[in-house]
Amino acid sequence: MIDTTFDCARERAPASAPPLPEYMTEVYEWAYVRPRWVKFLDRNIVVKTLLFGNDERLIRAYLERIKPGMKVWQVAHVYGDLVRRAAECCGPMGRFMLSDVTPIQLQHARQKLQGMAWASVQHADAAHYSTNVSCDLVCSFFLLHEVPDSLKRKIVDNMLKQLPEDGEALFIDYHRPAWWQPVRYILKWVNRFLEPFAEALWHSEISTFASHPERFEWRKRTVFGGVYQIVQVRHKTTTAAQ
Ligand SMILES: C[S@@+](CC[C@H](N)C(=O)[O-])C[C@H]1O[C@@H](n2cnc3c(N)ncnc32)[C@H](O)[C@@H]1O
Numbered sequence: 001m002i003d004t005t006f007d008c009a010r011e012r013a014p015a016s017a018p019p020l021p022e023y024m025t026e027v028y029e030w031a032y033v034r035p036r037w038v039k040f041l042d043r044n045i046v047v048k049t050l051l052f053g054n055d056e057r058l059i060r061a062y063l064e065r066i067k068p069g070m071k072v073w074q075v076a077h078v079y080g081d082l083v084r085r086a087a088e089c090c091g092p093m094g095r096f097m098l099s100d101v102t103p104i105q106l107q108h109a110r111q112k113l114q115g116m117a118w119a120s121v122q123h124a125d126a127a128h129y130s131t132n133v134s135c136d137l138v139c140s141f142f143l144l145h146e147v148p149d150s151l152k153r154k155i156v157d158n159m160l161k162q163l164p165e166d167g168e169a170l171f172i173d174y175h176r177p178a179w180w181q182p183v184r185y186i187l188k189w190v191n192r193f194l195e196p197f198a199e200a201l202w203h204s205e206i207s208t209f210a211s212h213p214e215r216f217e218w219r220k221r222t223v224f225g226g227v228y229q230i231v232q233v234r235h236k237t238t239t240a241a242q
Helices: 022-026 029-033 035-041 044-050 055-063 082-090 103-112 149-161 183-193
Strands: 005-007 071-074 095-100 119-123 137-141 168-174 216-223 228-235
Touching: 022 029, 029 035, 029 103, 035 103, 044 055, 055 082, 055 137, 055 168, 055 228, 071 082, 082 095, 082 103, 095 103, 103 119, 137 149, 149 168
Parallel strands: 071 095, 071 137, 095 119, 137 168
Antiparallel strands: 005 119, 168 228, 216 228
């Protein structure tokens, strides 16, 4: 089997890696692929600006789900210090696994997680990666809106496939803004020119991207006038025990 694991403690390079998906070079090259831009963009202030000041609120919705000792898979890297904070929440008794498809993003993630032996970075597509570990929490933080709909389905299915009976999947992403939310018009423009796959989340619930949504309990809340959604997913059988 091909080993594409970076052990943050030992700085091991991957033997092989999946190819960069087409949308990453055709749509997001400037944002995630070119090292010079990535160096400039990988800051908290950028995340804060992109999220209209809602960064901490959304990050908190993720971090408060992590208890020390948990095993967490975050399906893609995020700019700023989120990755390090999530790994810190897991702590040395837990595990933090991060996957991403872009070499420069993996490099940044590896730097951020240096010295945390319980954290690992995998060069893998979130649609296909298998953690081989029973995860307590699987989180997609603003990945779905960036991928084509066919890949949204694969990523959602892959995350849910790996969910143990008592595990939780968490999706934090864009949503359809309320009619009165002025940011709606800025985002319409951004989506049109920069984020061609984002508006699918305005029109479809994340559950509709799952092959078997009926097997899960979906709890959605929205914030900032509907601009963002936080969706918690659990197997139906375990919901009563929450
Ligand atoms: C999580 S998304 C956007 C997050 C947010 N805009 C931020 O502040 O970084 C960005 C990351 O997703 C990664 N990515 C894109 N497609 C992916 C896939 N299929 N599997 C795993 N990671 C992917 C990109 O390489 C990039 O590092």
